[in-house]
Amino acid sequence: MTSESQITAWLATQHDAMITLLREMVDIDSGSYNKPGIDAVGAVVQRFMAAQGIPIQITQQRNHGDTVRAVVPWDGPAGNAGGNIVLMGHRDTVFPDGEVSRRPFTIRDGIAYGPGVADMKAGLVMNCFVLAAFHKFGGSPAPLVGLFTGDEEIGSPEGRAVIEAEARRARVVFNSEPGRVSGNVVTGRKGGVFSAFRITGKAAHSGGNFSEGISAIEEIARKIQAIHALTDLDRGITLNVGLISGGQSVNTVAPWAEAQIDLRYVEPGDRDDAMARIAAIIERSYVPGTKAELTVKGEFLPLVQTPTAKRLFEIYVQAAADTGFTTAGEFTGGCADSGFTAGVGTPTICAVGPVGGKAHSPDEFLRVESLVPRAQACARAILRLDQAGL
Numbered sequence: 001m002t003s004e005s006q007i008t009a010w011l012a013t014q015h016d017a018m019i020t021l022l023r024e025m026v027d028i029d030s031g032s033y034n035k036p037g038i039d040a041v042g043a044v045v046q047r048f049m050a051a052q053g054i055p056i057q058i059t060q061q062r063n064h065g066d067t068v069r070a071v072v073p074w075d076g077p078a079g080n081a082g083g084n085i086v087l088m089g090h091r092d093t094v095f096p097d098g099e100v101s102r103r104p105f106t107i108r109d110g111i112a113y114g115p116g117v118a119d120m121k122a123g124l125v126m127n128c129f130v131l132a133a134f135h136k137f138g139g140s141p142a143p144l145v146g147l148f149t150g151d152e153e154i155g156s157p158e159g160r161a162v163i164e165a166e167a168r169r170a171r172v173v174f175n176s177e178p179g180r181v182s183g184n185v186v187t188g189r190k191g192g193v194f195s196a197f198r199i200t201g202k203a204a205h206s207g208g209n210f211s212e213g214i215s216a217i218e219e220i221a222r223k224i225q226a227i228h229a230l231t232d233l234d235r236g237i238t239l240n241v242g243l244i245s246g247g248q249s250v251n252t253v254a255p256w257a258e259a260q261i262d263l264r265y266v267e268p269g270d271r272d273d274a275m276a277r278i279a280a281i282i283e284r285s286y287v288p289g290t291k292a293e294l295t296v297k298g299e300f301l302p303l304v305q306t307p308t309a310k311r312l313f314e315i316y317v318q319a320a321a322d323t324g325f326t327t328a329g330e331f332t333g334g335c336a337d338s339g340f341t342a343g344v345g346t347p348t349i350c351a352v353g354p355v356g357g358k359a360h361s362p363d364e365f366l367r368v369e370s371l372v373p374r375a376q377a378c379a380r381a382i383l384r385l386d387q388a389g390l
């Protein structure tokens with residue numbers, strides 16, 4: 001038997017084992033700021049790899065999850081692989097501690113629920129089983145790396161350097177974010193910058209001493225209007241001030257105010273221009289006497305489809321068809337780590353994970369029957385990289 005038929009046949013027998021692993025991962029709270037939880041999910045990955053005999057390397061991180069890297073050694077001639085094949089996924093979720101006890105992993109009518117079930121613990125499970133399959137049967141055209149990161153949902157402040165270093169030595173990257181409800185994968189994503197600003201005014205009694213006050217809240221209101229006015233829907237540039245706080249009491253002229261901004265853009269060249277406009281708004285005092293400071297908190301690069309990424313996508317489409325499902329590429333405003341791997345020039349395809357939806361909400365769901373076929377399609381695509389000259 002060829003590797004392809006061995007691998008896809010073996011994956012077909014692993015449905016129940018996939019569910020068991022998925023249940024274990026989902027039932028661990030692993031919000032982006034819960035380092036012990038994210039590392040506990042990492043320990044599940046490590047245990048799985050150890051049972052398969054697949055070696056693991058850990059890059060320790062201070063605040064978020066450690067980066068876990070599993071490598072299936074290559075059985076081909078040394079030095080001739082043209083770079084690793086990387087299967088990527090994040091172990092953190094957007095959910096707070098305690099979410100798991102409120103709504104643990106469950107399956108009803110073929111749909112699985114639970115925090116992070118689709119985004120993206122199912123993708124981690126898929127990556128684990130694809131690695132295991134190639135370790136058992138061989139056939140990968142290059143060393144196969146599973147990269148399990150720990151802080152994607154907040155822009156990978158610590159994981160980014162590891163991801164970029166891995167991508168620079170990679171032939172291609174498959175990112176196992178959830179497949180769209182349509183079955184589609186993602187071939188383009190917006191870039192994003194999360195930033196925060198704080199305004200300092202001057203407190204004064206709003207009845208007895210109004211004129212001595214400098215209102216940070218009036219200033220923030222004007223700044224927010226100016227920032228939102230930078231939105232250009234035709235160019236895909238959006239500005240959202242999604243968090244705001246400030247003030248001391250209802251009868252005090254507000255001495256401080258702060259807010260957080262989410263900038264999204266499509267064209268890589270629009271990033272610096274938009275940030276410069278935001279910086280100019282922050283610098284300007286609409287209310288004389290206020291001062292403000294801007295801090296970048298996190299950043300995602302856009303996923304842009306290069307000609308080689310398009311070839312990778314075409315291989316995947318054929319691999320999916322041979323597995324029995326149709327898929328197309330789509331664009332999303334959501335950001336992901338795939339922007340970083342594409343940003344260093346490595347052909348990347350995103351959302352090859354099992355199919356789900358309503359991510360980041362209590363209604364998040366996963367189509368259980370997509371676990372095996374998505375793993376099979378991923379494996380088929382890997383087996384055909386050489387043939388496509390990738």
Ligand SMILES: [Zn+2]
Pocket residue numbers: 090119120152177336
């Ligand atoms: Zn995700």
